[in-house]
Amino acid sequence: MTTDTIDPASLSDDAFLAAVETTAISPRDFGHFSHVRAAYLLLNATREFAPALQRMSVALKAIAGKAGVPEKYHETITVAFMALVHVRMAGDAHGGDWQAFARSNPDLLNSNPLAGIYTPEQLASPLARRVFILPTQAA
Template identity: 30%
Template sequence: MNDDDFIEQFEACSFPLEQWHHRAHVKLAYLYLTRHGFDAAEMMLRNGIRAYNAANNIPDEPTSGYHETITQFWLRIVDATVQQYGQLPTADEFFEFHPQLSQKKNHRLFYSPGLFMSPLAKREFVEPDLTHFPIVTNATEVG
């Protein structure tokens, strides 16, 4: 599926739930960042994931549903990767070229388990407590 179709299906909440996994989240972050810039991508991801979850009857409970810090963590990691290495023609190419993005547990380098899985981190973004995010000169801008 090409990037435009992927976004269209996600935003229409018709993207197959069985395919809504880590790779799809990273691809969506990449596409929103490179097409709309960091601030807009942040809002679009938050609102889009919440709407998609609601449309698919995913309950928002302590161990399921939208998690703000997870979303923000991956947005920042994808943004740092784009800033450091640049864009590629498609989200799939970007994901394949950066295998480190396939590691769902990367957050363990930045967050202690207690903080990352806390109710506060689920509800709002919390800064890492183990190490800082990579320094990026400025967030991805559309241009």
């Protein structure tokens, strides 16, 4: 499957997730909205944080590599954002429906919720890109 000519938003959840995990999705079509959708779908599919995080990390590294920018992968942002989506899922009556989750969590799609947790300097550090760092700024 290739999504070079298909809008990822038009794909079913299963097809979208398969495109992400096989890197069939075009890196240029894998923006923030797609990152959040992939996080949600992986967490919903596995029902456990660690396996979902592992699958997301592998997929993001592969997509960044396919785009020729493997250095764009950011471990801290990946782990922190996956944890944030996971917490929201636990407290949300979305019923396993991506669209319902997206409607009830627009801030995850339209803003930078990590900005209240991490300073720009923390996220810009080479260490944060390479390994998960705990925030030192109170929310």
